Amino acid sequence: MFPHCCHPPKKFQPVTHVIFDLDGTIIDTETINQAAFRAIGEEYGKKFTVEMKNNIAGCVQKETARRLVEYMDLPITPEECLETFLSFTRDKLPDCDYMPGAEKFIRHLSENGVPIAIATSSAEEEVSLKTSKKMDLFGLFNHIVCGSSDPEVKRGKPEPDIYLICASRFADKPKPCKCLVFEDAYNGVLAGLAAGMQTIMIPDVNVPHEMWSKATLRFDIQQI
Template sequence: MRNNIINYTKNFYNKSFRRATHVIFDMDGLILDTECIYTKVISDIAQKFGKQYTKNVRIKLLGTVEADSSKIAVQEMQLPITWEEFREEFSLKSSIQLRKCPLMPGAEKLIRHLKANKVPIAIATSSTQESMEYKTEHLKSFFDLFDHKVCGGSDPEVRQGKPAPDIFLVCAKRFPDKPHPEKCLVLEDAPNGARGAIDAGMQCVIVPDQDVPHDLCNHATQIIPSLKYIRPEHFGLPPFTS
C-alpha cells in the first residue's frame, strides 16, 4: 500500500496547476468519515429484500443527493419499494448513526491552516441542510470556520445535483468577492463531484474511496490518497509550516 501511495502521488505532484484563491470542500467522505455508515445502512435495507449492495452500485451513489441516491439504489438493486420509501428508511437509520462521525485524516489540519491564513473556504455538500446539521452538531465550532455552506439536497438554487456543476457555481457565487470559477480549488472524494467541479471550470483534487478505480478519477486535476498528502503551495496557497 505504501509503495502505491508513493507512486501515484509522485505522478500527480509533477503536474503544473493554476493559482487558486478560494477553496471549496465536499463533506461526506472527505471531511467526515461517513461512508462506512452509509454502506452499512444501505446494505441492511438491501438485505431485507434478499439483495446485495455491491461495489459497483456504491460507486454510482457516491456524491449524489439523497433523492438521486435513493432512485439509483432502488433501480440498480431492483428493490420492491419506491424510492421515496427507500429514502425515508435510509434517512431515519442514518440520522441516528451519523451524529458522532469522526473527521477524516488530514482534514482538520488543512482547514485550520487555510482559515489561519485567511483563505476563503466553503462547503458544497450533496446533503440536505437538516442532514448536515445533525452530522456536524458535535463539531459545531469546527464547521463554523467555513465562510458558508451550500447543501445541494435542499438548496433551491442548486437545480441539479452532482455530477452537474450547479452546486459549485452557486458556492463560488456566495463568497463575498464572487471569484471566477478558475480561481476556485475543489476538494472531493467522489468521481461525480470531481466531474461537476471540472465542468464548473474549477480545479479539483480528488481523494477517492479505496473502492473507486482510479480510471474513474482521471478527469480530476490531481489524485491523492488522503488529505494528509495535499500540498497547498502547488495551487499558490500558503504552504504548511510543519
Template sequence: MTIEAVVFDLDGVVIDTEEVWEEVRRGYVAEFGREFLPDTQDRMMGMSTPEWSGHLAHDVGVPRTPEQVAADVLGRMAERYKSSLPLIPGSVEAVRRLGARFPLALASSSARILIDQVLETAGLTDAFRVTLSTEEVPRGKPAPDVYFTACEKLGFAPAVCAAVEDSSNGLRSAAAAGLAVIAVPHGVYPPAADALTLASLVVTDVSELSPEVVGGLR
C-alpha cells in the same frame, strides 16, 4: 490567476462515511429481499438524495417511494452520526488551516440534515461561509450545479476556486464547473482512472493540504 477560495466535499474528505453509507443502505434493501446491482455503490457516490433514493426504489426494487426510502435511510444515518462521527484524521485541522487564508464553502451530496449534524458534532459550524447540499440544486454530482452555486454564493469565479474531492462523480463535478481539483482518493472506494486525471493535484491524505500547496495550483 491565483486560488482565492476553496470548496470542500464532505463524505470521504472530512468524514469517512462511504462504508457507513454502504452498510446502512445494503442492510436497508436487504430487509426488503433486494440486493445492490453490480454498479449500485459506484453510481450512488455523489448522487443527490432524490437521485440515490430513486435508484434504490426504481432500479434496485425497494417497494417504497423514493421519498419514503430517503426518509428511512437518512433517519438511520442520522442515528449513526449521533452515536459515532467517523472524522478523517487531520480533516478538521485541514479545514481550519485553509480557512485561515481562504473563504471556504462546502458542496456535499449529503442531505441538509446530515450536513448540519456533522458540522455541529465536528465543531465546524463557523468554518464555512457557504454550505450546500446537492438536494438544493437541480442536479447532483457529476453535474457541476453544486460547485457553480457554491462559487456564486462565495462571490468568486470557479476559475479562482479549488475543490477538495475524493469520488469519481465529485471530481467530475468540480472539473466540469471549472475549479482547480484536488483529489484525495479513498482507500476503499478509489475514483475511476479517468476521473482522477481531471485533478490538478493528487494527495494521499487531507493533512497534506496547506495554504501554500493550494495557493500554488494556478
C-alpha cells in the same frame, strides 16, 4: 515528483478559494451510509456492491434513492428507500469522525486567511446533525451549500450547479478558475471540473482508475 498527478504540473493554476465536499471528504459518514445501503438491500435479499457505491457517491438524496432502487431492483419506491435510509443514519451522524488530516488542513487554511466553503449533496437537516458536535470547526467556513434542499441548486452532481452557486456566495465572488475543489466521489469530481474548477480527488481504495484519472490531482489518505 507528483504522486498520482492526473495532468502535467504546468497545468496547475493559482487559486484563491477552496470548496470542500462534506461526506467522505471532511467527515467519515460513508461508513454509516454504506452500512445503511447494505441493510436496505439485505432486507429484500439484494446485495449492495462496490460498483453501486461508486456510481451513487456524491448524488443528491433523491437521486441516490432512485439509483439504489433501480440498481438493486428493490420492491419499494425511491421515497420509501430514502426514508428507510434516513431513519437508519440520523442518530449516528452527530458522532461521525473526521477524515484523516481534514481538520488540521481546514484549520491551516482558515488561519492563513483562505476563504473556504462546503458544497454538499446532503440536505440541510442532515448537515445540521453531522456538524452539531463540531461547530468549532464548521464555524470556520464562510458558507455551506446543501444540494438536496437548497432551492437554487436545480441539478445535483455531476452537474456543476452546486459548485458554481457555492463560488457565487463568497463575498468577492471569485471566478470558477480561482476555486479549488476537494472531493472523494466521481460524481463530485465531474461536477467540479464541469464548473471550471481544479479538482482534487481523495478516493477510497475501491475507486477504479477511470473514476479518478480525470481529476486535476489525486491524494491518497496516507498522503494527507
